[in-house]
Amino acid sequence: MTPSTLAFLELLERKNQLVTSLVAVTLGITAIVGVQTIAVRSSQEVAHQVDALGANILVLPKSTTVDNYYRADIQTEGSTIPEEYVDRLLMAKKDAGLEGVDNLSPKLNAKVKINGKEFLLTGILPKNEFAAKAAWSGGVFDTPVACAPNRKSIVSFSEAERLRRKPINDLGTNQCLVGAELADLFGLKKDGTIPILGQTFTIVEVLPRTGTVDDSRIFAHLHTVQKLANRDRVINAIEIVGCCNEISAGLVDKLNRLLPDAKVVTIAQVVATQSATNQLMHNLTYVFLVVIILVGGASIANYMYANAFERRREIGTLMALGARPRTVLRLFMTKAVVLGIAGGVAGSVLGTALAVVLGPKIAKIPVMPINWLILFGIGLSLSLALVASFFPALKAAKTDPCVAIQDL
Amino acid sequence: MIRVEKVHKVYKHRKTPVTGLNDVNFTIPKGQFVAVVGPSGSGKTTLLVTIGAMLRPTSGTVHINDRAIYSLPIAEMAELRRKHIGFLFQTFNLIPYLTAQQNVMAPLMLARHPAEKQRARAVELLSRVGLGDRLDHKPNELSVGQQQRVALARMMANDPDLILADEPTGNLDPQTAEEALAFLGSLCKDEGKTIVMVTHSMEAAKKAGRILRCTNGVITEA
Numbered sequence: 001m002t003p004s005t006l007a008f009l010e011l012l013e014r015k016n017q018l019v020t021s022l023v024a025v026t027l028g029i030t031a032i033v034g035v036q037t038i039a040v041r042s043s044q045e046v047a048h049q050v051d052a053l054g055a056n057i058l059v060l061p062k063s064t065t066v067d068n069y070y071r072a073d074i075q076t077e078g079s080t081i082p083e084e085y086v087d088r089l090l091m092a093k094k095d096a097g098l099e100g101v102d103n104l105s106p107k108l109n110a111k112v113k114i115n116g117k118e119f120l121l122t123g124i125l126p127k128n129e130f131a132a133k134a135a136w137s138g139g140v141f142d143t144p145v146a147c148a149p150n151r152k153s154i155v156s157f158s159e160a161e162r163l164r165r166k167p168i169n170d171l172g173t174n175q176c177l178v179g180a181e182l183a184d185l186f187g188l189k190k191d192g193t194i195p196i197l198g199q200t201f202t203i204v205e206v207l208p209r210t211g212t213v214d215d216s217r218i219f220a221h222l223h224t225v226q227k228l229a230n231r232d233r234v235i236n237a238i239e240i241v242g243c244c245n246e247i248s249a250g251l252v253d254k255l256n257r258l259l260p261d262a263k264v265v266t267i268a269q270v271v272a273t274q275s276a277t278n279q280l281m282h283n284l285t286y287v288f289l290v291v292i293i294l295v296g297g298a299s300i301a302n303y304m305y306a307n308a309f310e311r312r313r314e315i316g317t318l319m320a321l322g323a324r325p326r327t328v329l330r331l332f333m334t335k336a337v338v339l340g341i342a343g344g345v346a347g348s349v350l351g352t353a354l355a356v357v358l359g360p361k362i363a364k365i366p367v368m369p370i371n372w373l374i375l376f377g378i379g380l381s382l383s384l385a386l387v388a389s390f391f392p393a394l395k396a397a398k399t400d401p402c403v404a405i406q407d408l
Numbered sequence: 409m410i411r412v413e414k415v416h417k418v419y420k421h422r423k424t425p426v427t428g429l430n431d432v433n434f435t436i437p438k439g440q441f442v443a444v445v446g447p448s449g450s451g452k453t454t455l456l457v458t459i460g461a462m463l464r465p466t467s468g469t470v471h472i473n474d475r476a477i478y479s480l481p482i483a484e485m486a487e488l489r490r491k492h493i494g495f496l497f498q499t500f501n502l503i504p505y506l507t508a509q510q511n512v513m514a515p516l517m518l519a520r521h522p523a524e525k526q527r528a529r530a531v532e533l534l535s536r537v538g539l540g541d542r543l544d545h546k547p548n549e550l551s552v553g554q555q556q557r558v559a560l561a562r563m564m565a566n567d568p569d570l571i572l573a574d575e576p577t578g579n580l581d582p583q584t585a586e587e588a589l590a591f592l593g594s595l596c597k598d599e600g601k602t603i604v605m606v607t608h609s610m611e612a613a614k615k616a617g618r619i620l621r622c623t624n625g626v627i628t629e630a
Contacts (some may be wrong), residue, residue, distance in 0.1 A: 001523060002517060002523075006506075009505055009510070010505055012505075013505030316501075317503065319486070320462060320489060320495045320501075321514060321518055321562075322486050322490025322493075322566075323486060323490075324483055324518075402457045402463040
């Protein structure tokens with residue numbers, strides 16, 4: 001027999017008291033893990049949705065307004081920035097660890113006439129453009145995310161990557177993508193051809209209808225458009241999918257410093273709203289945490305004090321038999337460990353299960369277990385039990401054995 | 409073996425001093441069976457726990473084997489109790505959620521003996537006191553006499569030199585009391601244990617080789 005055995009035997013003997021404290025700890029951890037699981041998944045979902053909306057940061061020439069960009073994305077002549085800015089951003093991401101920037105999409109627009117009608121020819125670097133355009137997902141492209149790395153796409157990564165790479169690799173200098181409205185107007189189909197500014201382009205894909213100006217747009221390789229429009233090595237805008245958290249953390253300022261001669265703007269409202277929502281949920285979790293630590297800690301401390309008082313005669317007997325004060329301390333701290341681990345495991349599992357079941361109903365999002373949160377719940381419970389039990393255990397260890405024996 | 413010199417013990421009862429022991433001086437040589445008699449509240453138990461390194465006197469010294477026990481660190485006092493002193497309480501003080509065997513194993517556990525030795529020693533002692541067939545009974549499943557025997561076995565677990573018994577027959581019927589006293593007597597006579605027994609019964613006291621009388625905290629030879 002060891003002091004730990006003695007502690008376990010005592011735990012099993014006084015089950016009612018143990019169950020009461022265990023329930024208190026379990027419920028507390030359940031609440032924390034459950035709410036935090038939903039909050040974390042919600043944050044990830046929100047971030048994913050923002051990312052999925054497409055670019056939320058724009059790099060524009062200083063003379064161009066955001067309003068112009070949103071209304072028609074039609075740039076006036078001369079309102080350009082060097083294509084070199086893309087390289088600068090990529091180098092900053094690679095060398096300086098610029099966080100939160102993904103899916104750079106440089107664009108150059110030129111007005112073209114087809115059969116007497118004016119359309120917009122937009123030069124893109126295929127890989128980035130495809131990845132940034134969520135409206136086209138499901139058909140040809142998939143959308144990588146900047147801020148929700150745990151998001152599982154419907155198509156497996158390798159297959160999505162294959163689909164994405166096919167048009168990137170295959171969009172040659174004389175290939176193009178056409179919007180749905182334009183295709184309908186001229187009866188254009190995939191693998192057909194269309195002459196633009198004296199060059200014949202092969203249609204790689206007809207884009208799905210989006211209800212935006214893109215339906216009347218032709219997308220071709222950036223460098224081909226630059227050549228046809230006699231606008232070498234310049235672009236009108238860089239669309240960036242930025243991570244909401246990084247935007248909040250000052251990403252825009254960093255980009256402004258990197259590109260002082262350009263204008264860097266965000267879809268401020270959307271970003272701010274989503275960030276505020278995420279922050280509110282996290283703040284609520286912290287409030288829960290504080291309340292549960294106080295209530296749970298008080299409950300455990302009360303249980304331990306009561307237990308030490310109830311067992312004072314036993315403690316006095318053990319001391320009369322030669323128990324050291326630290327042996328008595330160990331008896332109580334062993335109980336605390338058992339209580340903490342049992343409550344933590346039960347609470348974490350129950351909280352996670354409730355989050356998985358109730359998350360879709362409450363937050364309208366799918367919720368999967370979060371392993372680190374389960375471990376956090378167990379760790380929190382154990383720490384709480386140990387801290388709350390320490391002073392009662394210390395008091396028990398300092399029991400005057402004589403008084404304890406004579407008390408009854 | 410035991411030397412008590414000028415020991416005073418004063419309690420504070422709601423700020424009023426209460427004398428427990430008053431200038432106590434005596435010596436008990438090794439292997440002697442001493443009974444301390446006196447009425448309730450006379451200070452007998454106070455004397456016993458003072459000798460047992462469990463109650464620091466207000467003044468004076470207590471020596472066991474020429475060691476001043478109250479100048480020892482707390483851990484060494486605990487070790488002294490563990491290795492050299494066996495307590496026998498009036499109300500037995502068995503741990504209620506442990507079996508008879510586990511109760512006897514408790515002092516062996518505190519002395520950090522390996523589990524196998526704990527079990528073997530417990531079985532040996534319980535068999536010696538006639539409870540070899542009650543090893544897995546808890547105290548509430550034993551009679552008073554049987555509980556007393558478990559307490560005796562536990563007291564012997566670490567083979568102490570000094571046995572301190574506080575009213576060991578107080579809760580027993582006459583026959584069981586007689587058996588308990590005989591057992592204590594044999595420990596003294598056959599194994600050379602030093603025994604200090606507190607009792608209010610002169611009948612029980614006569615089983616000892618020496619009687620000390622305790623009256624209002626003062627010890628005198630009877």
